[in-house]
Amino acid sequence: MLVGAMNTTRSGRPALTRPDGTPLRVLVVDDDPDLAEVLTGALRYEGWEVRAAGDGAGALAAARELLPDAVVLDVMLPDTDGFAVLRSLHQVKPDVCVLFLTARDAVEDRIAGITAGGDDYVTKPFSLEEVVARLRGLLRRAGMARQQEDGPRLTVGDLTMDEEAREVTRAGELIELSPTEFELLRFLMRNPRRVLSKAQILDRVWSYDFGGRAHVVELYISYLRKKVDAGREPMIHTVRGAGYVLKPVTK
Amino acid sequence: MLVGAMNTTRSGRPALTRPDGTPLRVLVVDDDPDLAEVLTGALRYEGWEVRAAGDGAGALAAARELLPDAVVLDVMLPDTDGFAVLRSLHQVKPDVCVLFLTARDAVEDRIAGITAGGDDYVTKPFSLEEVVARLRGLLRRAGMARQQEDGPRLTVGDLTMDEEAREVTRAGELIELSPTEFELLRFLMRNPRRVLSKAQILDRVWSYDFGGRAHVVELYISYLRKKVDAGREPMIHTVRGAGYVLKPVTK
DNA sequence: GTCCCGGTTCAGAAGGTGCTCAGAGGTTCG
DNA sequence: CGAACCTCTGAGCACCTTCTGAACCGGGAC
Numbered sequence: 001m002l003v004g005a006m007n008t009t010r011s012g013r014p015a016l017t018r019p020d021g022t023p024l025r026v027l028v029v030d031d032d033p034d035l036a037e038v039l040t041g042a043l044r045y046e047g048w049e050v051r052a053a054g055d056g057a058g059a060l061a062a063a064r065e066l067l068p069d070a071v072v073l074d075v076m077l078p079d080t081d082g083f084a085v086l087r088s089l090h091q092v093k094p095d096v097c098v099l100f101l102t103a104r105d106a107v108e109d110r111i112a113g114i115t116a117g118g119d120d121y122v123t124k125p126f127s128l129e130e131v132v133a134r135l136r137g138l139l140r141r142a143g144m145a146r147q148q149e150d151g152p153r154l155t156v157g158d159l160t161m162d163e164e165a166r167e168v169t170r171a172g173e174l175i176e177l178s179p180t181e182f183e184l185l186r187f188l189m190r191n192p193r194r195v196l197s198k199a200q201i202l203d204r205v206w207s208y209d210f211g212g213r214a215h216v217v218e219l220y221i222s223y224l225r226k227k228v229d230a231g232r233e234p235m236i237h238t239v240r241g242a243g244y245v246l247k248p249v250t251k
Numbered sequence: 252m253l254v255g256a257m258n259t260t261r262s263g264r265p266a267l268t269r270p271d272g273t274p275l276r277v278l279v280v281d282d283d284p285d286l287a288e289v290l291t292g293a294l295r296y297e298g299w300e301v302r303a304a305g306d307g308a309g310a311l312a313a314a315r316e317l318l319p320d321a322v323v324l325d326v327m328l329p330d331t332d333g334f335a336v337l338r339s340l341h342q343v344k345p346d347v348c349v350l351f352l353t354a355r356d357a358v359e360d361r362i363a364g365i366t367a368g369g370d371d372y373v374t375k376p377f378s379l380e381e382v383v384a385r386l387r388g389l390l391r392r393a394g395m396a397r398q399q400e401d402g403p404r405l406t407v408g409d410l411t412m413d414e415e416a417r418e419v420t421r422a423g424e425l426i427e428l429s430p431t432e433f434e435l436l437r438f439l440m441r442n443p444r445r446v447l448s449k450a451q452i453l454d455r456v457w458s459y460d461f462g463g464r465a466h467v468v469e470l471y472i473s474y475l476r477k478k479v480d481a482g483r484e485p486m487i488h489t490v491r492g493a494g495y496v497l498k499p500v501t502k
Numbered sequence: 503g504t505c506c507c508g509g510t511t512c513a514g515a516a517g518g519t520g521c522t523c524a525g526a527g528g529t530t531c532g
Numbered sequence: 533c534g535a536a537c538c539t540c541t542g543a544g545c546a547c548c549t550t551c552t553g554a555a556c557c558g559g560g561a562c
Contacts, residue, residue: 087288094295112461113285116379116454117292143259165498166446166490178549179492215509216551222510240508240559429538467540469520491519491548 015047056080125207157248188246197243266298307331376458408499448494
């Protein structure tokens with residue numbers, strides 16, 4: 001396949017691109033190199049062009065060069081305050097989207113006003129699915145991402161998920177999900193017909209600092225089955241020794 | 252979809268535009284950079300073209316370049332007095348609308364003179380919903396904004412809100428709301444079928460200097476439910492771990 | 503058949519989230 | 533100056549969510 005002819009994710013899914021078809025450009029700013037690495041990897045996996053910076057100064061320099069569509073920005077930086085960085089970033093590129101990373105207890109004091117401009121934030125520890133989903137939402141709403149087939153709605157067989165309204169239906173029937181169930185199903189629905197290992201699921205759906213065992217995944221799959229497959233023809237299948245697959249019923 | 256062919260807000264809603272379809276142009280003048288940043292972000296989110304200035308001189312320079320349809324103008328500026336700026340602005344663009352930002356205990360008679368000219372003001376600390384709503388009202392009344400579909404009336408299901416008259420009805424029945432309740436409902440009604448987080452609500456509906464916790468949002472949602480959903484089929488729904496949605500009853 | 507292993511499910515503990523009530527303080531208006 | 537109203541805080545409570553541990557189940561190997 002020609003690189004550049006069509007932009008695809010490493011997972012084979014069509015990537016969310018800029019309106020002109022080139023990859024979306026994202027800047028990751030975090031002073032924890034491990035975390036920056038994980039984030040960078042996850043975003044590259046989405047087929048996006050990613051650069052990383054460790055502090056406010058580096059962020060600005062990188063932004064001037066990359067002119068990113070979005071920035072993932074840790075609020076706590078060694079040299080600057082997140083709000084100041086936001087201001088400078090907007091001077092470099094007024095329409096840039098920003099996703100803030102913040103500690104759960106460092107609380108909302110510094111978050112005040114941030115979501116007002118359409119920007120968003122997630123609290124540490126977060127899951128990669130969460131970060132990617134928020135970023136996709138931001139970029140789509142800002143019109144920086146080419147509208148993909150179905151807009152903000154995911155569909156697999158007769159199963160649909162509206163990410164904005166957080167609504168899931170199967171055969172038209174509404175299904176109520178807890179936050180974790182929702183995120184697990186979102187991950188499955190974004191990778192239909194593909195076997196996902198428990199480790200993969202754990203890495204994407206659970207927060208990066210989760211110490212627990214893969215047993216939780218089995219548990220939540222069983223929860224999902226009760227709600228999604230309840231009585232109906234099953235869509236969630238176990239592949240012994242490998243993981244789980246979500247497939248439309250009529251194969 | 253062609254970018255530029257239709258002007259939309261970053262939230263996906265159709266934007267209020269100039270009569271020729273181009274984005275409305277707004278100039279923000281405030282010497283507090285954080286506040287200016289938040290205001291700028293919120294107005295851009297509405298799909299408008301925004302520039303910011305920190306003092307009277309900068310404001311004039313920016314106005315000459317931008318020729319704004321409206322100006323959000325802090326009365327207290329480091330170099331000049333807001334009213335002097337107003338006079339100069341009117342020389343640059345005689346039909347410009349002005350929304351004054353003023354301290355709560357500011358002199359009333361001077362403000363009274365302003366509003367006689369069709370301009371408006373809000374007192375600090377204000378909420379972003381308030382500022383945006385006032386600005387929309389000003390621009391609409393001045394005929395600088397293309398009349399959108401429904402004029403100043405919002406409708407979701409059998410729930411209607413007349414922003415000008417501050418009247419809310421459900422199934423034809425009049426509902427009395429306190430100022431905060433009204434603004435919260437307005438925000439919900441401007442974003443129907445979209446889950447809004449408590450942080451988002453706090454950032455938009457409460458004043459920017461509000462230090463309180465998200466608990467207030469829950470409280471006011473409960474007030475609103477008592478009045479809007481009272482006995483009827485509920486329209487305000489809780490999405491655990493995510494926020495709240497307003498939806499018409501017949502899905 | 504029996505054992506082992508991966509997977510499923512149940513039950514319950516621990517903590518978290520959201521709802522409501524009661525009341526204090528502030529503001530507005532008569 | 534007093535009454536009415538509005539806004540916000542704190543506390544209590546009910547329910548939900550998440551995760552642990554343990555029992556259970558079924559397929560495949562031997």
